[in-house]
Amino acid sequence: MPKISEEKKKQRQLDILKTALRLFSQKGYYAASIDDITREAGISKGLIYTYFKSKEEIFLELAQRWDELTNNTSFADTLDRVLSDDMSVTEQLMCVWDATVSQWTEENLNFARIKFEFWLEASKNEALREKMKEKAMSSLRIVEDIIFKTRPDMDPAVAAAFSRLWWSQIDGLAAYFVSYRLLPPESEMARIRDIIRHMCGYLEAR
Amino acid sequence: MPKISEEKKKQRQLDILKTALRLFSQKGYYAASIDDITREAGISKGLIYTYFKSKEEIFLELAQRWDELTNNTSFADTLDRVLSDDMSVTEQLMCVWDATVSQWTEENLNFARIKFEFWLEASKNEALREKMKEKAMSSLRIVEDIIFKTRPDMDPAVAAAFSRLWWSQIDGLAAYFVSYRLLPPESEMARIRDIIRHMCGYLEAR
Amino acid sequence: MPKISEEKKKQRQLDILKTALRLFSQKGYYAASIDDITREAGISKGLIYTYFKSKEEIFLELAQRWDELTNNTSFADTLDRVLSDDMSVTEQLMCVWDATVSQWTEENLNFARIKFEFWLEASKNEALREKMKEKAMSSLRIVEDIIFKTRPDMDPAVAAAFSRLWWSQIDGLAAYFVSYRLLPPESEMARIRDIIRHMCGYLEAR
Amino acid sequence: MPKISEEKKKQRQLDILKTALRLFSQKGYYAASIDDITREAGISKGLIYTYFKSKEEIFLELAQRWDELTNNTSFADTLDRVLSDDMSVTEQLMCVWDATVSQWTEENLNFARIKFEFWLEASKNEALREKMKEKAMSSLRIVEDIIFKTRPDMDPAVAAAFSRLWWSQIDGLAAYFVSYRLLPPESEMARIRDIIRHMCGYLEAR
DNA sequence: TATGAATGAGAATTCATTCAT
DNA sequence: AATGAATGAATTCTCATTCAT
Numbered sequence: 001m002p003k004i005s006e007e008k009k010k011q012r013q014l015d016i017l018k019t020a021l022r023l024f025s026q027k028g029y030y031a032a033s034i035d036d037i038t039r040e041a042g043i044s045k046g047l048i049y050t051y052f053k054s055k056e057e058i059f060l061e062l063a064q065r066w067d068e069l070t071n072n073t074s075f076a077d078t079l080d081r082v083l084s085d086d087m088s089v090t091e092q093l094m095c096v097w098d099a100t101v102s103q104w105t106e107e108n109l110n111f112a113r114i115k116f117e118f119w120l121e122a123s124k125n126e127a128l129r130e131k132m133k134e135k136a137m138s139s140l141r142i143v144e145d146i147i148f149k150t151r152p153d154m155d156p157a158v159a160a161a162f163s164r165l166w167w168s169q170i171d172g173l174a175a176y177f178v179s180y181r182l183l184p185p186e187s188e189m190a191r192i193r194d195i196i197r198h199m200c201g202y203l204e205a206r
Numbered sequence: 207m208p209k210i211s212e213e214k215k216k217q218r219q220l221d222i223l224k225t226a227l228r229l230f231s232q233k234g235y236y237a238a239s240i241d242d243i244t245r246e247a248g249i250s251k252g253l254i255y256t257y258f259k260s261k262e263e264i265f266l267e268l269a270q271r272w273d274e275l276t277n278n279t280s281f282a283d284t285l286d287r288v289l290s291d292d293m294s295v296t297e298q299l300m301c302v303w304d305a306t307v308s309q310w311t312e313e314n315l316n317f318a319r320i321k322f323e324f325w326l327e328a329s330k331n332e333a334l335r336e337k338m339k340e341k342a343m344s345s346l347r348i349v350e351d352i353i354f355k356t357r358p359d360m361d362p363a364v365a366a367a368f369s370r371l372w373w374s375q376i377d378g379l380a381a382y383f384v385s386y387r388l389l390p391p392e393s394e395m396a397r398i399r400d401i402i403r404h405m406c407g408y409l410e411a412r
Numbered sequence: 413m414p415k416i417s418e419e420k421k422k423q424r425q426l427d428i429l430k431t432a433l434r435l436f437s438q439k440g441y442y443a444a445s446i447d448d449i450t451r452e453a454g455i456s457k458g459l460i461y462t463y464f465k466s467k468e469e470i471f472l473e474l475a476q477r478w479d480e481l482t483n484n485t486s487f488a489d490t491l492d493r494v495l496s497d498d499m500s501v502t503e504q505l506m507c508v509w510d511a512t513v514s515q516w517t518e519e520n521l522n523f524a525r526i527k528f529e530f531w532l533e534a535s536k537n538e539a540l541r542e543k544m545k546e547k548a549m550s551s552l553r554i555v556e557d558i559i560f561k562t563r564p565d566m567d568p569a570v571a572a573a574f575s576r577l578w579w580s581q582i583d584g585l586a587a588y589f590v591s592y593r594l595l596p597p598e599s600e601m602a603r604i605r606d607i608i609r610h611m612c613g614y615l616e617a618r
Numbered sequence: 619m620p621k622i623s624e625e626k627k628k629q630r631q632l633d634i635l636k637t638a639l640r641l642f643s644q645k646g647y648y649a650a651s652i653d654d655i656t657r658e659a660g661i662s663k664g665l666i667y668t669y670f671k672s673k674e675e676i677f678l679e680l681a682q683r684w685d686e687l688t689n690n691t692s693f694a695d696t697l698d699r700v701l702s703d704d705m706s707v708t709e710q711l712m713c714v715w716d717a718t719v720s721q722w723t724e725e726n727l728n729f730a731r732i733k734f735e736f737w738l739e740a741s742k743n744e745a746l747r748e749k750m751k752e753k754a755m756s757s758l759r760i761v762e763d764i765i766f767k768t769r770p771d772m773d774p775a776v777a778a779a780f781s782r783l784w785w786s787q788i789d790g791l792a793a794y795f796v797s798y799r800l801l802p803p804e805s806e807m808a809r810i811r812d813i814i815r816h817m818c819g820y821l822e823a824r
Numbered sequence: 825t826a827t828g829a830a831t832g833a834g835a836a837t838t839c840a841t842t843c844a845t
Numbered sequence: 846a847a848t849g850a851a852t853g854a855a856t857t858c859t860c861a862t863t864c865a866t
Contacts (some may be wrong), residue, residue, distance in 0.1 A: 119385040160395035172378025179325040191367035204405040531797040541759025573809035591737040603779035610820040
């Protein structure tokens with residue numbers, strides 16, 4: 001029988017993950033040491049190994065529980081709230097766009113940094129790659145669902161291609177802003193939004 | 207009188223950079239050690255320091271000479287050849303698209319991995335960031351030039367936003383393919399191309 | 413609650429310093445490696461860095477805690493015991509002389525070797541230089557105090573010059589014996605003592 | 619048959635030694651690299667090994683040819699010029715003192731730094747130790763000669779002790795000034811000279 | 825002779841992980 | 846469960862020396 005409750009353990013695990021998330025985001029995976037993490041999490045260096053079996057496992061766990069850790073869980077909920085069936089594909093997609101972009105605060109862009117590290121690692125690590133794919137799928141599905149809801153007869157391959165491009169644009173833009181350490185200027189974002197809206201017209205036409 | 211000619215020296219420097227490029231691409235900057243690089247380059251451990259003063263310098267040099275090392279120098283030339291003034295904006299941009307996508311061979315996608323590391327590092331390293339910005343600028347300018355050539359009165363801010371989005375989606379797609387280690391299926395690329403073509407219509411309308 | 417007590421920690425730090433002192437004395441600061449020190453101290457290579465942040469810090473700490481490490485702490489005490497107010501300047505100074513020379517055991521002369529390294533390093537390192545100056549000052553003051561106690565009206569500049577010469581000759585002699593690896597022959601020391609005694613007469617005359 | 623004359627070779631060897639002397643004095647034996655020496659001496663790195671078989675040999679050669687390299691050869695000559703038979707021991711010794719102290723220019727004190735390194739090395743290296751002893755002997759003899767010239771019946775052991783103390787004082791003072799990087803203040807040196815003069819009285823009395 | 829590129833042993837230091845308490 | 850001291854493999858980098866030209 002464990003000395004601390006299962007619940008406490010979960011909580012502590014979460015604490016460690018959040019600290020790791022913050023430090024990995026700030027310094028990068030290699031530069032942030034186990035020492036840093038335990039110090040910042042307020043636990044002893046040895047203890048972290050009862051919660052995770054290695055530094056890498058922490059990293060993988062972060063990738064796994066990304067949404068939970070970045071409070072991104074509500075994204076789908078938000079969409080549920082704002083989307084309604086009488087909106088056009090374009091209108092609905094612009095809601096997705098706005099919901100996404102509204103998350104690009106300084107803090108979140110910082111977090112985004114670690115997403116690159118996931119990508120990097122994924123290219124070398126099959127287990128991680130599978131996890132990331134799964135997550136990507138569920139994002140793709142958001143867009144596909146919207147498309148099929150309004151255009152039930154859309155060619156699935158087209159919907160898939162559109163979704164892929166959609167998130168690629170978003171990730172590409174995020175990458176740019178993270179890398180260059182600048183928050184997207186509102187005016188530029190407005191113009192980009194305009195182009196995206198035009199792009200959505202592609203779906204309307206079919 | 208130097209023992210080896212300036213040319214040989216340049217060549218060896220290039221060899222080292224290429225080896226580093228390959229290893230950094232395979233294992234990542236941190237995981238690839240100086241030992242690895244020298245062993246693979248067939249030189250002694252110490253010699254690398256006559257060519258570069260630190261591991262970091264090699265990394266920065268890679269960022270700097272990226273185009274040369276990935277045989278990407280011809281990109282502008284290719285464009286010069288295929289673009290002609292009597293093409294529409296869309297047609298010209300699709301040439302850029304095709305030239306870009308035709309580069310996505312297995313080998314190049316592998317190299318692209320390191321581009322992520324540049325992005326990551328850039329967010330922490332101002333010198334690198336500036337270099338990267340410069341490179342990004344020249345890419346942006348390619349698209350902007352095309353826009354202005356055909357639509358001289360285009361709002362510069364719109365052209366800038368379009369260019370930004372353009373390369374972001376390309377980088378985002380590349381990231382996806384690198385990370386998931388799959389070459390873009392031709393059919394999907396064809397559909398994405400179609401959407402992109404539609405997006406270009408945004409510029410025609412103005 | 414620390415795993416080992418503060419006291420044990422101090423003890424280990426002292427062990428390391430003593431080992432370093434011995435090795436630096438035998439081989440010199442540069443020739444004695446961290447590997448040597450840890451091996452001889454019976455600890456792992458990494459551990460030394462929990463006690464000292466660099467090899468240089470060990471060296472500086474040795475300079476700082478020289479008296480403690482060479483059991484030289486009792487020097488002032490010894491003097492307190494043997495000096496009494498009814499002795500002449502000369503008699504008192506000869507007590508200082510005897511107390512100093514009685515320390516010149518084989519072991520201590522070996523340690524003295526490292527003092528040269530302090531001197532050498534001091535000429536290049538200001539922080540060390542300041543520490544050494546401080547130590548030198550307190551030695552100078554021993555002789556000055558004796559002079560002023562018996563000759564309150566002595567010109568301070570003369571007292572200072574005498575003190576400087578006093579310790580210079582002692583250091584010079586020590587250097588000689590260390591360098592030539594010979595303990596001072598008693599008969600020669602007796603004759604030198606005689607000359608020194610005569611030199612003290614300089615102070616009596618004033 | 620050598621391609622360059624024996625003379626040229628000697629000259630080049632001397633150049634190297636002088637450069638080494640300067641660099642070792644400035645930076646210390648360990649900090650001054652073969653690279654530094656050859657660069658400053660204007661020869662290629664490899665060539666130095668045709669003149670000396672190792673870095674250590676250069677060091678030992680410096681110790682050997684110290685007087686020649688520091689233009690100290692003239693010291694005996696100077697003394698010959700200033701000393702005359704009708705001076706008292708004290709007067710003659712003060713000439714030695716003045717001749718010695720007048721050499722303590724900034725540059726020479728810098729050279730003195732390397733003398734410490736000889737001392738240090740001598741304590742570990744028997745060959746060097748013997749060379750140093752020999753040199754020390756000839757210094758001792760200068761003082762002894764003066765003593766015997768004026769006091770032919772002086773107890774040789776006393777003369778030896780006096781000489782030893784004499785040079786110890788001088789080396790000790792030099793050490794102090796080198797280590798603390800200060801040129802001896804004239805006023806203090808005058809006072810020390812006064813004490814030394816008094817000390818010489820020891821010899822007169824016998 | 826002369827060059828300087830090349831070598832490789834060895835240095836200091838870091839850090840994920842283990843383990844005695 | 847919790848601590849943090851201890852480990853040691855691995856890393857980057859230096860530099861005296863060698864050697865092909």
